[in-house]
Amino acid sequence: MLVVMQHGxxxxxVRRVVLTIEELGxxxxxxxxxxxxxxxxxxxxxxxxxxxxxxxxGVKEIIHVTQPxxxxxxxxxxxxxxxxxxxxxxxxxxxxxxxxxxCSVESESQILTAARQVRAAGAxxxxxxxxxxxxxxYTFQGLGAKGLELLSKAREETGLLVVTEAIDPxxxxxxxxxxxxxxxxxxNMQNFSLLKRAGRAGKPVLLKRGMxxxxxxxxxxxxxxxxxxxxxxxxxxxxxxSFDPATRNVLDLTxxxxxxxxSHLPIIADPSHGTGRRDKVMPMARAAIAAGADGIMVExxxxxxxxxxxxxxxxxxxxxxxxIRQARLIAEAxxxxxxxxxxxxxxx
Ligand code: PEP
Ligand code: MN
Numbered sequence: 096m097l098v099v100m101q102h103g104x105x106x107x108x109v110r111r112v113v114l115t116i117e118e119l120g121x122x123x124x125x126x127x128x129x130x131x132x133x134x135x136x137x138x139x140x141x142x143x144x145x146x147x148x149x150x151x152x153g154v155k156e157i158i159h160v161t162q163p164x165x166x167x168x169x170x171x172x173x174x175x176x177x178x179x180x181x182x183x184x185x186x187x188x189x190x191x192x193x194x195x196x197x198c199s200v201e202s203e204s205q206i207l208t209a210a211r212q213v214r215a216a217g218a219x220x221x222x223x224x225x226x227x228x229x230x231x232x233y234t235f236q237g238l239g240a241k242g243l244e245l246l247s248k249a250r251e252e253t254g255l256l257v258v259t260e261a262i263d264p265x266x267x268x269x270x271x272x273x274x275x276x277x278x279x280x281x282x283n284m285q286n287f288s289l290l291k292r293a294g295r296a297g298k299p300v301l302l303k304r305g306m307x308x309x310x311x312x313x314x315x316x317x318x319x320x321x322x323x324x325x326x327x328x329x330x331x332x333x334x335x336x337s338f339d340p341a342t343r344n345v346l347d348l349t350x351x352x353x354x355x356x357x358s359h360l361p362i363i364a365d366p367s368h369g370t371g372r373r374d375k376v377m378p379m380a381r382a383a384i385a386a387g388a389d390g391i392m393v394e395x396x397x398x399x400x401x402x403x404x405x406x407x408x409x410x411x412x413x414x415x416x417x418x419i420r421q422a423r424l425i426a427e428a429x430x431x432x433x434x435x436x437x438x439x440x441x442x443x
Contacts, residue, residue, distance in 0.1 A: 096136040097158040097171060098148050104132060108153030115148055126172070131155075135171060137322065162357065164314040166321040167328070172359045178299050178327045180256055180275055182437040184219055186299075186329050187361030190434035191426050192390035194220035194258055194363070195415060197397075198405035199227050199235060200242035208397040209412075210249035216416040217423075219436045220276070221246065221255040222392055226262045227404060228282045235403040243273040250275075254439045258301055258392075264292040271296040281306050281333055281368070284316050294323025301392075303331040303365070306344060310353055317360060330354060330362040331392065332383075334369035343371020343408070346379050351386040363390035367408045373399070376410055377418050384425045390434075393418065 098112050109125060112134045116123040124135035136148075145157040160170045177187040186192050195218040200206045210221050225242025227235065238245070246257045256275040261267045262283060270277055276299045283289055284305035293300050300320050304313045313330060320328050332351060334344025346369030354362045364383035366376045380391050396402045396409035410418065423433050 096139060096145060096148075097160060098134040098136065098145075099155045099158060100132040100134070100153050101155040102131065104153035104155075108151070109134065112148060112151055112154065115151060119147070124166075128174070130173070135166065137165060162314075163311065164318040164358075167314050167317045167358045167360055169357060169359050174359060175355075176326060176328075176359045176361060178329055178361060180220075180299065182254075182256070184256060184434060184437060186363070187389050189430075190432050191384055191388070191422065192220060192363070192434045193218040193419065193422065194222045194390060194392040195395045196222040197402065198367075198394050198409065199224045199403055200238055200245050200259075201235075201403050203245050203248070205397060206242075206245045206249050207252065209395060210253045210255055212397060212412040213395050213415060214253045214255055214436055214439070216412065217419040217433060217436065218393075218415075219256065219434045220258055221249055221253070222258050222278075222394070223249075224260045224278075224404075226260055226266060226270070228260070228262050228280050229404070240269065243270065247273050251440065254437045256437070261289065261293060264288045267292040267296050271298045274298060276301050276329070279303060281308075284308055284313065287319060290316060290319035291323055294320040294325040296325070299327035299329065300325060301329045301331055301363075303333045304335070304347075304350065306334070306336045308335070310350055310357070313350075314354070314358055317358070328360050329389070330358070330360050331365055332362065332369070332388075333365040333392075334371075342369075342375060344369055346370055346383075348379075348382055348386045348388075351383065351388050355387060361389040363392060364388040365392040367392070367394035367405070367410075371408050373408055373410060373414070376408065377414065377421070380418055381421055381425050384422055384431075385429065387429070391422070 227237035258276040260278040261270040366379035399409040
């Protein structure tokens with residue numbers, strides 16, 4: 096439920112609304128906005144009784160959020176959320192943000208080379224898993240803490256921000272120390288204890304859609320993060336399972352405009368996991384930007400043939416450079432730009 100205040104309502108009137116909500120046994124979330132000040136009421140699952148609130152001075156109207164998710168909905172907040180990252184990079188604004196790098200961090204030379212290559216091509220954020228959620232326990236599981244250190248080193252050298260995955264609640268704090276964005280992978284989209292922990296980690300979260308998750312389920316998972324007080328959430332469409340083995344997944348780009356209508360959270364697309372095939376990544380990256388995605392996440396490896404995970408879908412660095420050149424044209428055609436990487440740190 097959302098209590099919308101009249102234009103010019105006094106701070107005292109807003110405070111009274113907050114106190115009344117708390118007296119009713121719920122939590123109040125005041126949201127001062129350019130257009131209107133509203134106070135969100137969280138903790139009520141169904142239609143709460145609003146009569147006491149509606150009668151308070153300064154209250155214009157009560158809006159009942161009709162969706163099962165509340166704080167992530169556009170009913171709750173009309174303006175698209177801009178997730179602000181270090182250095183002034185924004186996801187959810189006019190610029191399309193490119194995140195790129197290998198599936199896994201494999202070694203110092205591999206991740207540093209990849210970072211230099213994707214930065215030279217124009218990516219703003221380096222991706223790479225230090226902890227890998229693998230279908231088989233016998234395949235490469237990631238370098239763990241060492242991988243996080245290597246990502247940090249790559250950030251220091253290149254100025255790229257870092258997105259990397261946390262796979263369990265106990266690991267969130269360590270990942271949060273090193274990452275600029277904590278990734279929650281498709282297999283973990285409904286790992287609710289992980290979501291709660293990530294919601295309290297104090298870092299932006301990239302939440303990937305589960306491979307069999309509906310859009311409502313994706314948004315309810317995002318609600319867990321916002322319910323813990325983390326507004327800095329970026330959604331990611333990464334393909335869903337289908338009956339057709341022609342591609343690894345079906346990249347559901349319809350999710351982009353559908354989510355944008357239902358939620359104020361930014362959404363990016365991952366054409367690498369979405370297709371599973373190197374030659375399909377470029378066209379679907381173009382399509383994602385054309386569809387209005389706020390960014391793309393692309394797997395790029397210095398030597399895809401030697402990759403320890405997802406080599407088949409990883410681009411060669413020169414293909415990625417080509418992708419960015421094309422992405423610039425598509426972005427421009429729809430009135431957007433590709434976000435430039437932050438300036439490279441000057442060597443001491
Ligand atoms: C990844 O980004 O490398 C990854 C494991 O993705 P997903 O969770 O979408 O499968
Ligand atoms: Mn991968």
